Amino acid sequence: MAPPAEVLAVRGLSKTFPGVRALDDVDLTLHAGEVHALIGENGAGKSTLIKLLTGVHRPDAGDIVFLGRDVSFATPLEAQRAGISTIYQEVNLIPLLSVARNLFLGREPRNRLGLLDFARMNREAEEALRAYGVRVDVRRPLRSLGVGAQQMVALARAVASEARIVIMDEPTSSLEPREVETLFSVIRRLRDEGIAVIYVSHRLDELYAVCDTVTVLRDGRRVHHGRLAELDRLSLVSTMLGRELGEVRKEGLTKFTGDHHATDGQPVLEASELTVPHQLHGVSVSIRPGEVVGLGGLLGSGRTETAKAISGALPTTSGTVMVAGAPLRRGSTPAAIRAGISLLPEDRKSEGIVPGLSVRENISLAVLPRLSRFGLVSEARVDSIVDTFIERLRIKASSPQQKVGELSGGNQQKVLLARWLAMNPKVLLLDEPTRGIDVGAKAEVQKLVDELAADGLGVLLISSDLEELIEGSDRVVVLKDGAVVGELAGDEVTEDKLMRTIAGHAPDRDAVEEAATDG
Amino acid sequence: MTATKTDAPVTATNDKSPAPAGEPLGSARSERVSALVQQHGALAVLVVVSLVASFSFDSFATGDNISNMATSSAFLAIVALGMTFVIITGGIDLSVGSLFALGGVLAAWGSRHGTLVALLLPLVVCGAIGVVNGLLVARSRLAPFIVTLAAMLGARGLMLALTDEGANTYLIGKGSFLAELGQGSTLGLGNPVWITLGLFVAGAVVLRRTRFGQHVYAVGGNEDAAALMGAPVARTKILVYTMSGVLAGLAGALNAAWLASGVTILGNGMELEAIAAVVIGGTLLTGGLGYVSGALVGVLLLKVIQNVINQIGSLDSSYQQVVSGAFLAVVVVAQTWLGRRRQLM
Numbered sequence: 001m002a003p004p005a006e007v008l009a010v011r012g013l014s015k016t017f018p019g020v021r022a023l024d025d026v027d028l029t030l031h032a033g034e035v036h037a038l039i040g041e042n043g044a045g046k047s048t049l050i051k052l053l054t055g056v057h058r059p060d061a062g063d064i065v066f067l068g069r070d071v072s073f074a075t076p077l078e079a080q081r082a083g084i085s086t087i088y089q090e091v092n093l094i095p096l097l098s099v100a101r102n103l104f105l106g107r108e109p110r111n112r113l114g115l116l117d118f119a120r121m122n123r124e125a126e127e128a129l130r131a132y133g134v135r136v137d138v139r140r141p142l143r144s145l146g147v148g149a150q151q152m153v154a155l156a157r158a159v160a161s162e163a164r165i166v167i168m169d170e171p172t173s174s175l176e177p178r179e180v181e182t183l184f185s186v187i188r189r190l191r192d193e194g195i196a197v198i199y200v201s202h203r204l205d206e207l208y209a210v211c212d213t214v215t216v217l218r219d220g221r222r223v224h225h226g227r228l229a230e231l232d233r234l235s236l237v238s239t240m241l242g243r244e245l246g247e248v249r250k251e252g253l254t255k256f257t258g259d260h261h262a263t264d265g266q267p268v269l270e271a272s273e274l275t276v277p278h279q280l281h282g283v284s285v286s287i288r289p290g291e292v293v294g295l296g297g298l299l300g301s302g303r304t305e306t307a308k309a310i311s312g313a314l315p316t317t318s319g320t321v322m323v324a325g326a327p328l329r330r331g332s333t334p335a336a337i338r339a340g341i342s343l344l345p346e347d348r349k350s351e352g353i354v355p356g357l358s359v360r361e362n363i364s365l366a367v368l369p370r371l372s373r374f375g376l377v378s379e380a381r382v383d384s385i386v387d388t389f390i391e392r393l394r395i396k397a398s399s400p401q402q403k404v405g406e407l408s409g410g411n412q413q414k415v416l417l418a419r420w421l422a423m424n425p426k427v428l429l430l431d432e433p434t435r436g437i438d439v440g441a442k443a444e445v446q447k448l449v450d451e452l453a454a455d456g457l458g459v460l461l462i463s464s465d466l467e468e469l470i471e472g473s474d475r476v477v478v479l480k481d482g483a484v485v486g487e488l489a490g491d492e493v494t495e496d497k498l499m500r501t502i503a504g505h506a507p508d509r510d511a512v513e514e515a516a517t518d519g
Numbered sequence: 520m521t522a523t524k525t526d527a528p529v530t531a532t533n534d535k536s537p538a539p540a541g542e543p544l545g546s547a548r549s550e551r552v553s554a555l556v557q558q559h560g561a562l563a564v565l566v567v568v569s570l571v572a573s574f575s576f577d578s579f580a581t582g583d584n585i586s587n588m589a590t591s592s593a594f595l596a597i598v599a600l601g602m603t604f605v606i607i608t609g610g611i612d613l614s615v616g617s618l619f620a621l622g623g624v625l626a627a628w629g630s631r632h633g634t635l636v637a638l639l640l641p642l643v644v645c646g647a648i649g650v651v652n653g654l655l656v657a658r659s660r661l662a663p664f665i666v667t668l669a670a671m672l673g674a675r676g677l678m679l680a681l682t683d684e685g686a687n688t689y690l691i692g693k694g695s696f697l698a699e700l701g702q703g704s705t706l707g708l709g710n711p712v713w714i715t716l717g718l719f720v721a722g723a724v725v726l727r728r729t730r731f732g733q734h735v736y737a738v739g740g741n742e743d744a745a746a747l748m749g750a751p752v753a754r755t756k757i758l759v760y761t762m763s764g765v766l767a768g769l770a771g772a773l774n775a776a777w778l779a780s781g782v783t784i785l786g787n788g789m790e791l792e793a794i795a796a797v798v799i800g801g802t803l804l805t806g807g808l809g810y811v812s813g814a815l816v817g818v819l820l821l822k823v824i825q826n827v828i829n830q831i832g833s834l835d836s837s838y839q840q841v842v843s844g845a846f847l848a849v850v851v852v853a854q855t856w857l858g859r860r861r862q863l864m
Contacts, residue, residue: 077749094740095805097733105737106749115728284557340814359613 004032006068007164007196008053013062015048022048024047024220025062030165032194035187037207039200040217040240040434041438046200049217051197054086055079063372067164084157089170094155095143100125102142103157119221132156133182148179154188159195166190167198172206184210202438216240265289266325268458269341269427274309274319281483282319283309285426287458292449293383295462295472296498302482303462304346305427311343312336324426337366341459342420344413344430346462352416355405359397360386362404362415367422389418392447410441417448427458445471466495478502557857558801561816561850567824576830582707584826590709590777592822594619597715597770597825599793599800600722601763606797608759608804610656610663610673611789614670615767618645620786621678622771626697627689627781634696638717641768648674649764653757665670667760672789678783685783691776701776711773718766723811739806767802772776790837795843799850 008030015023023045030036040046051057053064055073064071066082071172073079076086093102099341100118101108103125111117114440125138132152134145142150151171158166167186172180187197187210199211207214207228214231216224216239222241224231231239267286274283280302287293308314310321315331321338322328345352353362364371364382371381378500386400397407405416413433421429430449449472453459463469469476476493478501479488488494573580598615605612622641630637648670649698655666679685691698701711726732734755746752775781798804798811799820822842828839 076747079753080749086747088747092741092744094737094744094748094807096740097736101733101736102748105733105745106730108733111731116733118728240708295684 004034004194006030007032007034007066009063009065011063011065013052013064013092014060015052015056015057016060016347021220023052023059026217026220026222028215028222028225030110030196030198032164032196033191034213035197035199035211037190037199037201037211038173038217039100039202039207039214041440044105044217044240044438045220046217047169047470048220050086050169050198050200053079054084054167067229080163082100082168085163085165086155086167086169087151087158093141093142093150093157094519096141098139099129099136099142099145100138100155102153103128103138104162128156128160129153132186145311148175151175151179152182155183158406159186159190160303163195165198167200169200170202171199172203174436175180180206207236208233213291237439255491267343269310269460270322271306271310271318272320272491274312274316276305276309276316276320277483279305279314279482280309280316281481283479283482284319284486285310285459285460285477285484289426289456289458290453291475291510292453292459292461292473294469294476294493295460295479296469296476297479297502301502303479305482306479307343307431307460307462310336310427311341311429313343337423340424340426342423342425342427343429344416344420344431346435353404353412356403357403358401359390359395359398359407359415363389363418363422366419372421385422386418389422389478393418393421394444408438408441413437413441413445414448417445421452425457427460428452429460429462431462432464433461434465442468466498467512470498520532524746546558548630548778549550553857557854558634558810558813560853561799561813561820565820565823566648568820568827572823572827572830576827579830584804586704586708586712588819588822588826592818593709593711593715594770594774594777595792595796595822596815596818597718597773598789599796599818600718600811601766601801602760602790602797603722603802603809603811604726604735605663605763605815606794606802606804607735607739607806607809608756609742610756610759611667611794612646612652612760613664613667614652614674615763615793616677616786616789616791617671618648618764618767618786619771619774620783621645621674621681622768623760623770623775623778623785624678624681624689624781624783625692625768626772626775630691630695630697631687637691637697638772641764641772645674645768645771646761649748652764653760654759657753657756664685673831682781687779688782690780693779697772697776698779701773704781708833709777711777714773719811719815727810731755731758736807739808741807747797762821789799793822793848798854799847802856803854 003167006029007031010026010028013023013026013028014021025340026045028049028051030038038046038049048057048087052059055076058072058074066084071082073084094105097105099387100122104121109120109124129136129138129152132155134149134152134156136145136149142153145153155168155171171183175183184206190197199207201207211228213398214224214228214236215222216228216236216298217241246399259510265288268289269285269287272284273285274280283302283306285293285306295306297303305314309316309319312321312328312331312335314335319337320327321330323336323341326339328341329335359366360382363386367385368377368382371377371385382399388399389395390400395414395418396411397408403410407415417433418455433449434445437445446468449459449461460468461472463472470493473493475487475489476498477484478488478498480502488497488501569579578584598619602612602615622645625641625644626637629640652663652666652670656663666697681689691701700710700714705713726735732754734745734750737748737750738752738755742752771786774785796817797809797814798817800810800815801816802809802813822845824842826838828842
């Protein structure tokens with residue numbers, strides 16, 4: 001059998017943005033039916049490479065040879081017409097339009113009069129989606145579907161436009177495990193049909209499950225390429241981070257040291273019997289200074305709601321929150337902030353950063369009222385606080401004046417963290433602090449959490465990443481359906497115990513004894 | 520979950536199904552009811568108000584009154600038609616009131632050079648201003664509000680220059696084709712009414728059944744996504760502002776033909792009336808959702824309410840605006856509530 005045809009050959013691609021060499025002399029070759037993993041930390045140049053391939057940006061130097069022809073796409077539309085389709089991390093479709101119209105936008109079937117043929121469009125849409133396991137009424141607006149199904153529609157759309165290359169930019173970040181399986185089967189089918197796939201993801205499991213080859217980018221350069229099977233996980237991570245193997249192995253995959261120990265003093269936070277109709281049923285959590293308490297549980301178990309209820313953002317109908325022994329006024333965020341509670345919300349974009357403002361402004365946003373006297377703000381004091389945190393949290397920005405929207409996800413998260421640390425909190429509530437940020441930044445944030453706890457802060461950690469929860473927490477309170485179903489402490493904090501508790505087998509006496517004899 | 524009726528969406532919920540099923544947000548039935556109210560609520564109110572009025576006032580449901588209401592609605596309706604397209608793309612066009620006045624003056628002025636000039640001149644000039652609006656909004660990425668506000672001031676200035684500060688009123692000769700177009704009637708309804716109905720049918724077909732129409736919805740629904748999906752965003756925007764300009768000019772020309780002169784004081788605040796009608800008709804001000812038929816219903820509703828207030832002789836006609844304003848407030852509150860319910864906003 002002849003070797004599969006070369007679909008894409010990229011040679012010496014470079015792109016410079018003001019102040020940053022985003023991509024530096026990068027090569028990439030793609031054959032028909034190849035599933036190619038493109039990995040690297042945030043800021044390594046993955047997005048830039050994809051944007052150059054899809055006509056969003058134009059390269060400064062280098063060639064893109066697609067199907068044997070030198071190409072230079074001026075718009076995403078041109079790239080799409082030529083056969084390079086992209087599905088993005090966040091679903092990029094029109095929520096108010098029907099599923100079928102989304103699927104066919106721009107290439108709707110028309111009748112002899114040149115008018116749209118809705119009957120045919122709906123029929124074909126239904127057929128096309130069935131192949132992706134999505135069985136819905138295609139006449140309904142897209143937004144009435146779950147995120148996973150929407151992502152499938154985006155995928156169906158990308159593939160249906162006779163693509164030769166499909167680029168997937170973190171397609172699984174909003175999918176359920178079952179949906180990920182469907183995605184994989186679609187990718188395998190694409191592979192069998194000779195379509196090349198570029199797959200971008202931070203999830204190593206997925207890469208190894210579905211990709212054949214890999215390109216690793218770091219600081220805009222290609223630092224590795226080859227067959228993925230020939231590169232084990234640790235080498236992959238170390239290549240990505242640019243650190244020695246031994247170092248990674250020694251430190252494990254998370255950056256938590258786990259060596260801070262809670263003092264035996266009075267709890268800095270005591271939330272008891274928090275109740276929110278339909279959401280929380282008498283949840284109690286207490287945190288001592290220097291302690292990291294994890295909140296475990298599945299999606300929808302009430303973790304985020306607990307954090308919000310403690311911070312006053314979600315009105316409770318009963319229950320009390322005490323900070324350092326003093327009761328907190330119910331349902332008041334300002335009171336909670338004054339008392340020393342800071343919440344780092346789950347959704348950075350909509351509840352946290354102000355992308356158009358500078359790093360400096362974002363950091364000083366919450367603390368400004370405290371720095372002002374008679375309504376006037378001391379610029380010097382702001383500067384000193386901002387500088388302190390940029391240094392302490394190792395925020396990578398060209399200057400404090402850089403817009404936060406231009407920073408990578410990890411650095412945005414750090415800016416947000418700095419904003420709350422500037423308030424000098426006693427308790428830090430972290431809701432998914434490392435979601436959507438790359439491995440390196442993740443490690444940094446984890447290390448910071450450790451340091452903060454060591455400084456005597458009480459930390460509540462919510463994370464869907466079991467490893468992170470286990471290694472980062474001194475104690476884990478497990479929630480299920482809005483109620484506490486168990487608490488793990490000390491040696492009990494293991495993945496196995498946690499999963500059993502979540503699954504409903506509370507660590508009863510037998511299990512504890514078992515653990516005791518084992519240990 | 521939802522499959523209670525045979526025609527209800529079949530949603531795969533069983534665990535063996537290999538993949539994600541669409542999970543409806545909230546109940547499908549309440550969603551459908553909300554959608555129905557949003558789309559046809561104004562029509563229901565129109566029917567009720569008209570019924571009550573025809574029982575209360577003998578002079579309401581007469582042929583003359585209906586025909587008068589229809590004709591006076593026609594001009595606003597044509598303007599609202601163009602506005603519907605603009606609002607669905609998420610934009611706004613404040614220039615239409617001025618373009619309406621300018622179109623009327625141009626038509627009256629041009630009528631001396633023949634009917635063709637009288638009709639084409641307002642369309643071309645107002646269309647050109649619409650093109651400029653569209654270019655500035657789409658290519659220069661300026662806010663539609665500001666761009667069309669500037670056009671509103673500019674067009675009114677142009678109109679005043681043409682009429683020597685409004686001192687000159689151009690007349691349209693009796694018996695000309697243009698006068699016939701504005702004043703004549705067919706089957707008991709004025710010609711402008713028939714023209715309006717024709718335009719609305721064409722507008723509905725364009726919006727619902729052409730690719731351009733799909734793009735209009737897509738641009739308003741999520742502009743970035745539309746661009747990534749390959750929709751010609753800039754072209755679509757330029758086209759809707761051009762359409763809006765042309766239709767405003769046409770409405771002005773027809774109005775001048777009806778009045779037999781280019782009246783300069785018309786069209787003040789008409790852009791707001793048109794926006795009100797479009798919103799009352801169920802089109803979302805945030806874009807992405809809307810109906811041509813709704814704009815027509817919205818216009819009729821505004822005109823019927825005005826007419827009813829006129830019928831109540833004791834009520835000062837200034838209260839028309841108070842009632843219209845209050846009514847609009849109620850509708851916007853209701854629309855917003857329905858929209859939130861349907862999680863559109």
